[in-house]
Every structure is written in C-alpha cells, then in structure tokens.
Amino acid sequence: MQPERHTGFDLPAPDEQSAAHSRRVAEYICQRIKEQGGSISFAEFMQHALYAPGLGYYVSGTTKFGRDGDFITAPEISPLFGKVLARQAAAILEQVDDGQIFELGAGSGVLAATILRKLSTLNALPDRYYILEVSADLRQRQSEYLSTEVPDLAARVEWLPDFPVDFSGVIVANEVADALPVERFTKDGSLLKQIRVAVENGEFQWHQDDAPDLLGKAVDGIEKKIGRQFPGNYQSEICLALTPWISQLVNCLREGLIFLFDFGVTCREYYAPDRSEGWIRCHFRHHAHSNPLILPGIQDLTAWVDFSALADAAVDSGAEIAGYVSQAHFLMNGGLQEELADFTSLAVAEQLELSRQTKLLTLPGEMGENFKCIGLSRGDIAPPLAFRDSDRTHKL
Numbered sequence: 001m002q003p004e005r006h007t008g009f010d011l012p013a014p015d016e017q018s019a020a021h022s023r024r025v026a027e028y029i030c031q032r033i034k035e036q037g038g039s040i041s042f043a044e045f046m047q048h049a050l051y052a053p054g055l056g057y058y059v060s061g062t063t064k065f066g067r068d069g070d071f072i073t074a075p076e077i078s079p080l081f082g083k084v085l086a087r088q089a090a091a092i093l094e095q096v097d098d099g100q101i102f103e104l105g106a107g108s109g110v111l112a113a114t115i116l117r118k119l120s121t122l123n124a125l126p127d128r129y130y131i132l133e134v135s136a137d138l139r140q141r142q143s144e145y146l147s148t149e150v151p152d153l154a155a156r157v158e159w160l161p162d163f164p165v166d167f168s169g170v171i172v173a174n175e176v177a178d179a180l181p182v183e184r185f186t187k188d189g190s191l192l193k194q195i196r197v198a199v200e201n202g203e204f205q206w207h208q209d210d211a212p213d214l215l216g217k218a219v220d221g222i223e224k225k226i227g228r229q230f231p232g233n234y235q236s237e238i239c240l241a242l243t244p245w246i247s248q249l250v251n252c253l254r255e256g257l258i259f260l261f262d263f264g265v266t267c268r269e270y271y272a273p274d275r276s277e278g279w280i281r282c283h284f285r286h287h288a289h290s291n292p293l294i295l296p297g298i299q300d301l302t303a304w305v306d307f308s309a310l311a312d313a314a315v316d317s318g319a320e321i322a323g324y325v326s327q328a329h330f331l332m333n334g335g336l337q338e339e340l341a342d343f344t345s346l347a348v349a350e351q352l353e354l355s356r357q358t359k360l361l362t363l364p365g366e367m368g369e370n371f372k373c374i375g376l377s378r379g380d381i382a383p384p385l386a387f388r389d390s391d392r393t394h395k396l
C-alpha cells in the first residue's frame with residue numbers, strides 16, 4: 001500500500017467522529033491490558049486495533065482504501081495490476097481440471113472485479129470466484145461493489161466462512177500477509193525481551209518483559225537462518241501467525257498456484273544489522289509513519305513480510321516455489337506491455353493517466369521494488385510468464 005501524498009509525522013488531526021471511535025477502541029484495548037495484569041504483547045495490540053469485534057480498523061465501517069481513505073493498494077491504483085494477474089490466472093486455470101479462483105482479504109472488491117472482467121475477455125472465466133474476508137463490513141462493501149461494477153459476473157462470487165477444502169485453481173492475496181499481527185522483540189547479547197504494550201498516564205506505552213518460550217525459539221531460528229547473532233540492542237518483529245496461515249493456505253490447495261503480493265524482503269534483508277528498528281508501517285489519511293500506538297482503530301497497521309519465512313513455511317507444508325519477483329518484474333514479464341498495446345490510440349488525458357498508474361506500479365521508488373510476488377504451487381504446474389525473468393527465489 002502507498003500513502004498517496006505524505007510520509008513523516010505531520011499527521012492531520014482526526015475528525016470528531018473518528019477521534020471518538022478511536023477513544024472507544026483505546027478503552028477496549030485498555031480493558032484487555034487490565035485483564036492481563038498490566039500489559040499485552042504487541043501482536044495482541046495489533047490484533048485488537050485491526051480486528052476487535054465492531055471496533056477494529058478493518059471491521060468498523062470506515063473508508064480505508066483509495067483517495068478518501070488512508071492508503072491505496074495496487075489494484076486500486078490501476079486495473080493494469082488485476083489484468084496482468086488475470087493473464088497469469090488464465091494460464092494456471094488452463095492446466096487444472098475444474099479450477100476456480102479463491103481470493104483472501106479482497107478489500108473493496110476491485111481486484112475481484114478486474115480479474116473477472118479480464119478473464120471474461122480471455123474466455124477463461126471460472127465458475128466460482130471465492131472470497132475469504134474476515135471483515136463483515138468489507139464483505140458487504142465487496143458485494144455491493146461487484147454487483148454494481150460487474151453485474152453480469154457477480155453471481156459467480158461466493159464468500160466463504162473459512163478456507164475451502166481440496167481446492168484446485170488459483171489463490172490470490174494482495175497485502176493480506178502484512179496485516180497479520182506481529183510480535184516485537186529486542187535482543188541485547190543473549191538477553192531477549194518481548195516488547196509489549198502497557199498504559200501509563202492514560203496513554204499506550206512500550207513495555208519490555210521476558211520473552212515467552214515460543215518467541216525465544218523463533219528468534220533463535222532466525223539467528224540460525226541468517227548465520228549470525230543480532231548486533232547489540234537490536235529491535236525487530238516476527239510474525240508468528242505467518243507459518244500457520246501459510247500452512248492452511250497450502251493445505252487447502254490440491255492443485256494450482258498461490259500468488260501472494262506484499263511489501264517485503266528476504267530474511268537477510270529483514271534482519272540486516274542496520275535495520276534495527278523493525279518494519280512496522282502505519283497509514284493514516286495518506287500519511288505513512290512508524291508509531292502504531294497512536295490513533296488505535298482509525299489507522300492501518302502493517303509490518304513488512306519476511307518472504308524467506310513465508311517460503312520456508314510453504315515448502316514445509318508441501319508447496320514448491322514457482323517464483324519470487326518484484327512487482328515491477330511480475331507486471332513486465334506478465335503482459336503489462338500487451339495491456340498497453342492501444343496506448344497510442346488513446347486521448348492524451350488517458351495516456352497521461354495510464355502513464356501515472358504504470359509509474360506508481362513499477363518504479364523502484366514507488367511500488368515496483370518494495371512489493372514482491374511469490375508464487376507457491378502444488379501439483380504439476382508450469383509457472384506462468386510473470387515469473388519468467390529476474391526470479392529471486394535463490395535469495396530467499
């Protein structure tokens with residue numbers, strides 16, 4: 001996701017309604033902190049701030065995506081993203097019997113609409129397009145959006161309460177892994193501490209405590225993987241929810257390919273010595289910053305993804321890595337040029353708009369390099385064109 005305009009701490013003040021909502025979320029989290037004896041892990045804090053029933057950022061009825069929200073994602077920036085992805089999906093659907101599409105965390109529904117429309121023009125429509133969305137509010141919005149934007153195709157869309165069983169086809173998730181709650185830790189020599197959240201003088205504050213065994217084992221595992229110990233006073237994050245999530249995803253797939261897009265890096269980059277303040281990124285009204293303890297429930301909280309951990313979890317669950325490429329390479333390998341074939345016949349204003357969208361999606365300083373796509377396959381599946389060049393699987 002991209003803030004459209006700003007980075008830094010010059011945050012705008014929330015309007016009165018949002019501020020009141022945030023106070024309610026803060027009260028809810030304070031209560032959980034009290035119940036747990038004075039502090040909660042950061043992963044719990046993130047879980048509540050994003051998903052507390054009726055209150056959390058993703059489940060309350062506010063606008064999140066696009067210009068009037070807090071951030072903009074690739075499918076919201078341009079239909080080019082979904083069209084290129086649909087081309088890859090068509091190549092996979094061709095290879096499996098009775099293949100369908102399954103999208104996780106469908107946001108506003110724009111990606112589903114773009115993929116369905118493009119597959120229809122490619123004559124490659126699946127019977128069903130399944131969506132698993134944790135937010136009831138977003139499920140409702142997705143349904144309304146699809147009925148309006150692709151009325152002839154919307155009947156193919158079905159919302160699932162859980163992962164499907166024995167699924168064949170294509171699985172898609174754009175910016176879902178970065179919304180999974182992460183643990184924060186600090187390590188100084190052999191001393192590992194869990195970074196938790198407490199309340200002091202009516203405000204959320206960081207608090208350190210002994211790390212639970214599970215976190216200790218996971219941090220040992222990272223040091224083994226990168227082949228060195230962290231430098232002194234090192235702080236970072238780890239997503240303990242990632243392995244079970246990936247394992248569920250891989251296990252529900254009988255045959256086909258999973259496309260996961262997110263901003264992220266390899267394990268060595270994630271835990272580089274100079275990256276000692278971690279990877280949390282917050283978005284509020286198109287301002288990006290790194291303080292997750294403010295504006296609870298009305299700002300988005302994300303953490304970059306450790307793609308090596310994701311790949312390890314996938315392989316351990318029985319998937320193969322079909323490719324790991326930057327978003328720019330995914331799009332350029334996958335047919336972006338073909339999607340722009342009629343560019344010169346367009347009106348100048350349309351050309352300018354398409355150029356703007358293409359730059360946002362592909363330039364290294366925008367989403368082109370920080371965003372990656374990893375493909376995870378099961379069964380005898382030939383990787384699609386998007387992974388043809390500049391594959392970085394060997395770096396994971």
Ligand SMILES: C[S@@+](CC[C@H](N)C(=O)[O-])C[C@H]1O[C@@H](n2cnc3c(N)ncnc32)[C@H](O)[C@@H]1O
Nearest residue numbers: 058073105106107132133134135174175176179
């Ligand atoms: C950053 S938004 C991305 C939305 C959309 N994919 C896009 O690219 O515009 C994250 C989405 O994932 C959903 N989500 C978060 N955790 C999820 C989970 N465990 N399973 C399914 N959806 C989830 C959120 O409700 C939201 O729709």
